[in-house]
Amino acid sequence: MKQIQIAIVFVLTASVIFAAEGKWTPQQVLQLDPAWLKSQGLVLSPEKLWNPQRGTGLLAAAIDIGGCSSAFVSGTGLLLTNHHCLFSILQQHSTPDNDIITNGFLAGEPSEELPGQSVRATIPRHFTDVTAEILASVPKKSTDLERYRAIEKTKSELVARCEQQAAARCKVGTFDGGLQYVLIEGLEYPDVRLVYAPPRSVGEFGGEVDNWMWPRHTGDFSIARVYASADGKPAAYSPTNVPLHPEFYFPIAQGDISPGDFAMVLGYPGITYRSYIEAEMAQKRNLYFPRREEVYGEWIRIQEETTKGDAAGTIAVANTLKSLLNRFKNAQGQIAGFDRGEIVAKQHAADQEVLTWIAGHPQFAAAKQAYRELEKVERDEETTWERDFLLRQLPTGNSLDGAFAGPGLLSAATIITRVAQSREKKNEDRPPAFQDRNLPRLRDRLIREEKSYFAPADEAIMASWIRRLLARPVAEQPAAVARAFAGLDGEALARKIHSMVETSRLDEPEQRRAMFDESPARLHERRDPLLELGFALAGDLERLEDSVDRREGAISRLRPEWRRAVIAHAGTPVAPDANGTLRVSFAKIEGYAPRDAVVYEPQTTLSGMIAKHTGEEPFDVPESVRAAAASKTSGRFVDPQLGDIPVNFLATADTTGGNSGSPVLNGKGELIGINFDRVWENVANDFGYNPDIARNVSVDVRYLLWMLDKVSHAGALLKELGVQ
Secondary structure (H helix, E strand, O other): OEEOOOOOOOOOOOOHHHHHOOOEOHHHHOOOOHHHHHHHOOOOOHHHHOEOOOOEOHHHHEEEOOOOEEEEOOOOOEEEEOOOOOHHHHHHHOEOOEOHHHHOEEOOOHHHOEEOOOOOEEEEEEEEEOHHHHHHOOOOOOOHHHHHHHHHHHHHHHHHHHOOOOOEEEEEEEEOOOOEEEEEEEEEEOOEEEEEEOOHHHHOOOHHHHOOOOOOOOOOOEEEEEEEOOOOOOOOOOOOOEEOOOOOOOOEOOOOOOOOOEEEEEEOOOOOOOOOOHHHHHHHHHHHHHHHHHHHHHHHHHHHHHHOOOHHHHHHHHHHHHHHHHHHHHHHHHHHHHHHHOHHHHHHHHHHHHHHHHHOOHHHHHHHHHHHHHHHHHHHHHHHHHHHHHHOOOOOOOOOOOOOOOOHHHHHHHHHHHHHHHOOOOHHHOOHHHOHHHHHHHHHHHHHHHOOOOHHHHHHHHHHHHHHHHOOOHHHOOHHHHHHHOOOOHHHHHHHHHHHHHHOOOOOHHHHHHHOOOOHHHHHHOOOHHHHHHHHHHHHHHHHHHHHHHHHHHHHHHHHHHHHHHHHHHOOOOOOOOOOOOEEEEEEEOOEEEEOOEEEOOEEEHHHHHHHOOOOOOOOOOHHHHHHHHOOOOHHHOEOOOOEOEEEEEEOOOOOOOOOOOEEEOOOOOEEEEEEEEOHHHHHHHHOOOOOOOOEEEEEHHHHHHHHHHHOOOHHHHHHOOOO
């Protein structure tokens, strides 16, 4: 296998439009016109960012921590990311008597740093093009399901071979549905410890009222440290581990930033949908996002109502509730963005333009047939879409990412029973989530989720989930649910669920951990009603996984054909959709005009935050922050143009979910901020880039430094960050 030279975008002739729209791979950065990058404000040479011979560079200081991005900011393993990205560690160690979620946390010395149960830091090492090998593994005349399984088997073999190296964490990234496959090798460090987090009223200032909105005044930052064995190698948590000394890290910028300045955002954006055709986008608008809004809205209300006045319950659901609130408001923003930007109509016009172009370019005739088949794939999926959406709220073999959204205890039962059944198959024949390489992560996740369980909320969410499934036509209802709960509703359903939970031992941590290692026969011997429901649901989940796999197999056959025509028609670079791999977005610090007669400036200040203070959540500025602001001793962290401490700023970077915690750098490669959000008008950016409203929101690093200095008096930590 050869080191990758990304071919998706062909040869790049850079322009403002090309670089502004696009989440570029490290290799693509080397194809951009260096003179143009320099004119925009990049001081470093592109080769400093990424060295093709070594397969690494400064970009390798951007670290994947599982669903979020982060950055090394010192030679002693300090990692900077968002408050919400390390929230699980805060919840893990919080109690009603020591509520560090509310009060914040600062380790006085390294021995006080808090280990995270399921947080891992993965440093990128190598990128290898494996497209030819994967496509060669697909048998001729295979069905779409056979095609998908063949591709997945080859990917698993490549990953297994890659992970024979000690501590390697590998995956195969799929670009544009299968136009290119890339083997990505990283080094995974499992010992990540919390060093600092601000009070919740700083880290979440504005709450859901301000979420996705501008102006923002949120201190969404936290600091962790990555530990290694004495020889610098990855190692499980141990008191004898020492701070990692990374090869690359981003020094903290000492100067000011101003509107119009160059910035670049590095990280691991999760998923975008710009390669979708009209039918796929319409399904997202008309089915997916409305149902997320409806279902998650109900589950948010359940959690808020069942935990009201209960401190322990509030802590227990905090992480799940935070995730649901974000998904809920995101769904609302996506729907509004679809309608405001007329995204489906614009995609229809774009598709038709390419189809018309194909008529004059017969070498792309196969793309037209691929387009029609992609439309059919969407129509076929809609027949059972509502049921499948609900089943996807349980963990499946296709995805186990994120906090449990649906019923937590039933989700645990599903994982435990599916793991037991999967162990009876060859490793390569199991769904990806249940292969041996992922079992330690699953175990950690089950342990981590123990802290998130609150019985009244979980039972009510399970009842909601079951009611919705029983409301589907009889032919669509999962057999296991129909057998166990048919004819039950209201109090009768609640009593049945409560009885099952009371009889189950899944809520006992030691029992649940023991179950994870047991065989199907031993689990059946327990006669645990939730485990039995988990076993009974296995058939429905496997059928769902087969359906998803068949669809993905079709897409891997059809989308590359269509995208070749789209790219050829464009005649300009087209960056691949985000897929959780390392990317770079280039930007300018810039405000925007969201609607008629309204203009937003690109920076907010501490005074603006104080002006929002009401004394009540979500606008309750801590007294310590107000006192420090009133002392007027801010000194070196004041922006001379603003005459104030800068808090948040806007830029034109092309970001999405997964870019939470992304480092924002100036042209010298110094850290000026931490990305944490997009503006409301830009939520639907996942489906199309609009330069007028494409704005990401970052916290200014000077606000973090001011908090450390004037509020937390963390002089030692500031010194370690290189701020004297």
